Amino acid sequence: MKLHVRHKTIYRYQTPVTSTIQYIRLRPRNTTQQKVLEWSLEMPGETSQMTDGFGNQVTVMTLDEPVSEIILSAQGLVELTARPLARNDSPFPPQVFLRNTQLTQPDEALKDFAGRYSANKRGLMRLMTHLREEVTYRSGATTVTHTASEAFSQKEGVCQDHTHIFLACCRFLGVPVRYVSGYIHSSDDQHLETHAWAEAYLGSNWQTFDVVNTLNAPESHIKLAIGLDYQDAAPVRGVRSGGGMETLSTIARVSQSAAANQ
Amino acid sequence: MRIEKAPPTLYDEIFDKEHRARPHCRGLEQWLEQADEALLAEKRREADVLFRRLGVTFNVYGEDEGIDRLIPFDLIPRVLSAADWQRLQVGLRQRVNALNRFLHDIYHGYEIIRAGVIPAEQVFANPQYQPGMQNLKVPRNIYAHIAGIDLIRHNDGEFYVLEDNLRCPSGVSYMLENRRMMMRLFPELFARMPVAPVDHYPSLLGETLKAASLQTNPTVVLLTPGRFNSAYFEHAFLARQMGIELVEGADLFVRENRVFMKTTAGPRAVDVIYRRVDDEFIDPLAGNPESMLGVPGLYAAYRCGNVVLANAMGNGVADDKSIYPFVPEMIRFYLGEEPVLRNVPTWQCRLEQDLKYVLDNLEQLVVKEAQGAGGYGMLIGPSASRAELDNFRAALKARPEHYIAQPTLSLSSSPTFVGNGIAPRHLDLRPFVLSGKKVQMVPGGLTRVALREGSLVVNSSQGGGTKDTWVLESPSC
Structure with a gap:
């Protein structure tokens, strides 16, 4: 396409x-x-x-x-x-993406939530689905300085917050995960949005997790930048x-x- | 004057176990014996006044009363023999070379990790690893232009490295001012004893900073966070000594990925920044967006190779306590040499059997945070209360990877003027190692002394003081 x-x-x-x-x-x-x-x-x-x-x-x-x-x-x-993502498309090993940042540091509530899932694809798919149910998408609910823990406790946010929460959970579970900023195209109304999603390193591949759309395949995503969090990829x-x-x-x-x- | 000697279980820098002065310390012994307590007390008051007048002060974080405080200065120098220094110098050069090689490696091909010498996670998941340094070429592959290596002497008489400081090591201004003060108060001592000079440090530092750039006559500036920083005095002092501009973030700007300094004669390009601002604050567009201390765009200029930062960004991963246990292996891996300086045996609590040992022997050990600095987050087992031990036990179980543990070392002591005579107090040593075209250092370094009787904590933020450090050039005195 x-x-x-x-x-x-x-x-x-x-x-x-x-x-x-x-x-x-x-x-x-x-x-x-x-x-x-x-x-x-x-x-x-x-x-x-x-x-x-x-x-x-x-x-x-x-x-x-x-x-x-x-x-x-x-x-x-x-x-x-x-096609799937290349195995090794970043200049350093995936372990770099194990680290939390100020925006993704989980509090106790978020750790409790993450701890219910296992660190494999099935577990992360369930985590993504439940996270999307738990945290409502509401434009303007947060600002760029909101942390994952803050957004999680207020139960609403935008794609950036959903992604940060997912990042915090994966890192808590020991899964390397990175923040992606880009565009998404929704085919129904020819509409393009700036968007954010995550890529987690499972097995030996990076895999897409678009929390807001609960998608595991990058069907219509154009990637602009990656990083540890929003600050790196803004x-x-x-x-x-x-x-x-x-x-x-x-x-x-x-x-x-x-x-x-x- | 009465001189209280150290018990034979300790290594004293001046006196041997039989309480006789070591051969290179006889001159000092004579001086101490003849010294008059009232005179020393008078000299100390004089030193306080002079330090205050010069503005040699430091700030203690978390203290309300005034921001400037004097670091207590002890009049009795710490003495190193020429042979001791010779050996230290060889070991320091070796260690700093290996650390620079390591930093280059982990931001390029990371051979040491692929060779299985250091676990990948120890380096890459470390919060001090700076992804922004990846594949960035720095001139001469030097990352730690200025290193402060903390050493202690154990009761076996050997020096051990306690910690490497590769970010913004401070304290060198005290080394220089302490020497000046001693020459002023006791000029006759320097006529009697062959004390190696240290006053060329600023010129060596200037040379090192110039060599950090490949430009022919580079413009070097010192970037300070400003007067509220605990080391501001030192920033101003060094800039003045080197004859370079002392700037704050707002004095610099970036255009077309080049750094300029605002001057009365218009913008002037800057090639090297001796920065005393932490990584996170150096560019609000790359690190902490709230930072007012840095220069917007500086990271881009650095990334494009248009400016050199001394020290480089991302050095923290090499001086972290969790990486420290691997330094001897680094020396073998990169240089193919046996380490000259010893490391303190270290238990890594992230390892199950190490953690078990630490929990079983907590009363005898020193426990430190893997990423702490400043002596705030540590446990000294032998002097800890039951409650403190319990707190650390819980913390260790909850987050073992955050801690390392070491045996309680008996830091060496040296005679110190304590008001009612002279008594032994524990001390450490921080030599400053400069890496430019070659690795250089001035003899000695900064000696910090724990002024409280029996205390092993020398940090100035925890009640430590300083001494002048003498390397005696010939053993004949």
């Missing part, structure tokens, strides 16, 4: 931003599961490229003139191969001077490429 992506992020500021620097992870990598056929990423200011320790492509953007709006615009064509991290209040709007659209429909 080929997916055509158009993703626009618009930041509007109350007062002009006088300078900003941002790490932007909006450039998908080629993997066994996805082939990037075309990709363009547009933004104001000066840009340079960096590959981080996880192998993510990072665009470093700096802007030094006053603006009241910043638009990040990504556009491209990605082919999904429906599509955008930046600091700015000035700007006051910020409002954010995102437009993401996907369509199956005409070529693919023929």
